[in-house]
Amino acid sequence: MNNKLKTTAFLLCCLTLTAHAQTAKDGGISETMLQKIEKTGAPTTESRALFNAIATNSIDNLAKNFKNSGPVDKYFSVETPKQSIHDQKSSGRCWLFSGLNVLRANFAREHKDTMQVEFSQAYVFFYDQLEKANLFLQGVVDCANKPMDDERVQFFFKNPINDGGTFCGVADLSEKYGLVPMDIMPETYSAENTSRMARLLSSKLREYGLELRKMVAEKKSASKIRERKTEMLSTIYHMLTLSLGEPVKSFQYAFKDKNGKQTGKPKTYTPKEFYQATVGHPLNGTFIMAMNDPRREYYKTYEVEYDRHTYDGHNWKYINLPMEDIAKLAIASLKDSAKMYSSYDVGKQFDRKRGYLDTENYDYGSLFGTTFPMDKADRIRTFDSGSTHAMTLTAVDLDDNGNPIKWKVENSWGPSYGVNGYLIMTNRWFNEYMFRLVVNKKYVPENILKANDQKPTMVMPEDPLFMEDE
Numbered sequence: 001m002n003n004k005l006k007t008t009a010f011l012l013c014c015l016t017l018t019a020h021a022q023t024a025k026d027g028g029i030s031e032t033m034l035q036k037i038e039k040t041g042a043p044t045t046e047s048r049a050l051f052n053a054i055a056t057n058s059i060d061n062l063a064k065n066f067k068n069s070g071p072v073d074k075y076f077s078v079e080t081p082k083q084s085i086h087d088q089k090s091s092g093r094c095w096l097f098s099g100l101n102v103l104r105a106n107f108a109r110e111h112k113d114t115m116q117v118e119f120s121q122a123y124v125f126f127y128d129q130l131e132k133a134n135l136f137l138q139g140v141v142d143c144a145n146k147p148m149d150d151e152r153v154q155f156f157f158k159n160p161i162n163d164g165g166t167f168c169g170v171a172d173l174s175e176k177y178g179l180v181p182m183d184i185m186p187e188t189y190s191a192e193n194t195s196r197m198a199r200l201l202s203s204k205l206r207e208y209g210l211e212l213r214k215m216v217a218e219k220k221s222a223s224k225i226r227e228r229k230t231e232m233l234s235t236i237y238h239m240l241t242l243s244l245g246e247p248v249k250s251f252q253y254a255f256k257d258k259n260g261k262q263t264g265k266p267k268t269y270t271p272k273e274f275y276q277a278t279v280g281h282p283l284n285g286t287f288i289m290a291m292n293d294p295r296r297e298y299y300k301t302y303e304v305e306y307d308r309h310t311y312d313g314h315n316w317k318y319i320n321l322p323m324e325d326i327a328k329l330a331i332a333s334l335k336d337s338a339k340m341y342s343s344y345d346v347g348k349q350f351d352r353k354r355g356y357l358d359t360e361n362y363d364y365g366s367l368f369g370t371t372f373p374m375d376k377a378d379r380i381r382t383f384d385s386g387s388t389h390a391m392t393l394t395a396v397d398l399d400d401n402g403n404p405i406k407w408k409v410e411n412s413w414g415p416s417y418g419v420n421g422y423l424i425m426t427n428r429w430f431n432e433y434m435f436r437l438v439v440n441k442k443y444v445p446e447n448i449l450k451a452n453d454q455k456p457t458m459v460m461p462e463d464p465l466f467m468e469d470e
Contacts, residue, residue: 094391122187134233156209168308171283298322305461
């Protein structure tokens with residue numbers, strides 16, 4: 001190549017590199033772009049007034065829809081019997097409180113309110129944490145031949161343990177370990193304030209996870225790995241006993257009526273015997289779990305991999321249904337005085353002072369001069385909305401044609417929160433932000449039961465909708 005051609009090639013190369021560099025930087029905010037942004041978004045006389053208001057006030061207070069701020073209608077045409085309100089405090093155990101609320105309501109209903117029971121959340125939570133520790137350790141062993149940056153390996157190490165969950169956990173844990181009354185194993189500080197305990201357990205489990213991966217890499221026998229895992233779980237058990245108390249093995253208990261009067265002489269129970277005395281049958285197989293996910297095909301079943309509480313337990317399996325069908329299931333159950341586990345995106349359009357959930361509570365669009373047009377499917381797929389909080393569905397108000405107007409749920413934030421511990425939601429809010437319902441099979445039509453029995457499509461736990469209820 002002569003010098004002239006070499007010079008031309010060099011210049012072309014430089015021009016190509018320069019063009020590439022300019023293209024690579026096109027995604028940033030350039031000075032020209034910033035000028036356009038500032039010009040279009042520059043404050044006006046009206047927006048300066050809004051800035052002064054927003055800078056010194058709560059956005060929710062300013063966006064509150066005055067026309068929708070009147071007294072909350074507390075009448076319900078279909079309502080289940082009331083029961084005491086519990087408080088999960090600073091923990092993510094709403095799934096456990098809601099699940100046990102359903103079980104104690106079922107017991108009272110079976111005995112026509114002549115006998116009642118309060119179950120210990122701390123007892124079930126103890127074994128929930130122990131089982132989740134084992135789920136993590138065994139999951140690490142199962143994936144030990146995969147690299148550390150593998151998606152599934154990172155899934156385990158990112159969240160070794162947590163206090164969230166689903167109704168599957170209530171069913172699996174209570175069937176396996178039984179139940180005890182609340183006053184036999186009461187709440188502790190760490191049960192009500194789980195964050196520090198969770199951090200320490202997570203740190204210990206990550207350490208153990210690395211050790212187990214090393215044992216697999218060194219070709220240690222399965223029996224040696226199992227023996228070491230058992231030793232690790234013994235340390236976790238000890239940490240849990242110091243934080244939550246040691247689970248009781250047997251106890252004496254006498255049932256009481258709704259007025260607190262003892263109904264008979266105390267008897268001695270083991271936790272499994274108490275489960276038989278209060279629940280009386282396996283929970284698994286008696287219910288379906290319905291989900292409303294408009295991204296996916298309806299009347300199909302799905303199963304969330306690793307979304308379970310025990311290694312040998314049940315993944316969250318659900319049938320995807322339109323909201324109209326979910327409402328019909330809920331109404332059928334409530335008409336028979338049967339409460340249900342349900343979950344929601346409770347932070348959306350929530351008037352906390354009134355304990356009222358309605359899509360028209362706040363007008364954020366007018367306040368900021370924009371719109372928020374995403375529908376339920378778009379909110380799910382963009383992580384803008386999902387199932388975040390479980391509550392116990394207790395009542396519905398129906399119009400003259402049997403259509404729902406509003407719903408009421410028993411919450412687990414204490415009796416002074418909301419409407420005496422309950423939250424009220426309009427049906428339009430229910431349709432937008434309700435996600436999960438657990439309902440007894442006897443309230444489910446044959447066509448849905450048949451669809452529920454089909455082989456489920458497996459979905460991954462990273463899906464935006466499958467965060468655990470907290």
